[in-house]
Amino acid sequence: MARLPKEKPDPARPAARLPDTPALAPSILTADFSHLADAIAAAEAGGAGLFHLDVMDGHFVPNLTIGPLIVEAIDRLTGLPLDVHLMIERPDLYIERFARAGADMISVHQEATPHLHRTVQLIRDCGAAAGVALNPSTPLATLHDILPDLDYVLLMSVDPGFGGQRFIPTVMTKIASLKRHVDDSGARARIEVDGGIGTDNIVAIREHGADILVAGSAVFDGHDPKGRARALVDLLKPARRG
Numbered sequence: 001m002a003r004l005p006k007e008k009p010d011p012a013r014p015a016a017r018l019p020d021t022p023a024l025a026p027s028i029l030t031a032d033f034s035h036l037a038d039a040i041a042a043a044e045a046g047g048a049g050l051f052h053l054d055v056m057d058g059h060f061v062p063n064l065t066i067g068p069l070i071v072e073a074i075d076r077l078t079g080l081p082l083d084v085h086l087m088i089e090r091p092d093l094y095i096e097r098f099a100r101a102g103a104d105m106i107s108v109h110q111e112a113t114p115h116l117h118r119t120v121q122l123i124r125d126c127g128a129a130a131g132v133a134l135n136p137s138t139p140l141a142t143l144h145d146i147l148p149d150l151d152y153v154l155l156m157s158v159d160p161g162f163g164g165q166r167f168i169p170t171v172m173t174k175i176a177s178l179k180r181h182v183d184d185s186g187a188r189a190r191i192e193v194d195g196g197i198g199t200d201n202i203v204a205i206r207e208h209g210a211d212i213l214v215a216g217s218a219v220f221d222g223h224d225p226k227g228r229a230r231a232l233v234d235l236l237k238p239a240r241r242g
């Protein structure tokens with residue numbers, strides 16, 4: 001459960017909860033919601049480092065998904081960090097509610113958020129780690145001035161809105177460019193990549209610089225989410241990269 005804002009932000013507050021990296025972040029978007037507890041338990045048993053929760057508003061993206069109630073329910077099902085990806089307009093109206101529900105990490109889209117410094121500060125005041133998400137066609141340069149304030153950058157490797165889409169290949173060089181920029185500038189931001197990740201490309205995405213790798217359909221399509229998560233997590237281990 002993320003901490004809530006006090007009267008004034010506490011400059012000495014402990015760092016928000018982020019997973020050890022590299023980490024697999026199963027996205028529950030394509031899980032069986034009638035057996036959500038089983039899906040969460042299976043992915044956790046398979047070695048998930050956190051859970052990625054996709055919040056869509058039917059405006060910023062053409063799909064509607066979950067709100068704080070479901071985040072709160074998932075918070076009761078797992079002790080792993082909850083990574084809430086807000087694909088919504090006017091995110092400032094909802095950030096505190098998601099933090100109260102248990103979000104440890106909250107990302108907003110650059111394309112949907114005109115006053116990013118204010119929004120990022122709000123996330124941090126709520127005790128969550130702050131991230132900004134970029135669509136595949138949004139240039140990295142848009143983050144130049146806010147990168148030092150971010151706990152993570154979420155690079156979309158599909159256009160947001162749906163699970164099960166194909167990884168857009170040009171994002172691979174974007175991951176590498178961001179990794180270089182983070183390292184050269186001494187920024188602390190981790191790099192999260194989201195969309196179209198599976199056993200065929202997870203190693204390359206990691207090697208280009210991703211710290212947190214989101215996978216939805218690669219974990220939850222089919223009958224063995226534990227085995228599918230385990231296969232992806234094993235590919236993230238250095239020994240397996242040869």
Ligand code: DX5
Pocket residue numbers: 027029030052054085158159160161162163164165194195196197214215216217218
């Ligand atoms: C897409 C979401 C993703 C999605 C990933 O809008 O942000 O998190 O659920 O699903 P896969 O891994 O199936 O592309």
Ligand code: ZN
Pocket residue numbers: 027052053054085194214
């Ligand atoms: Zn997502």
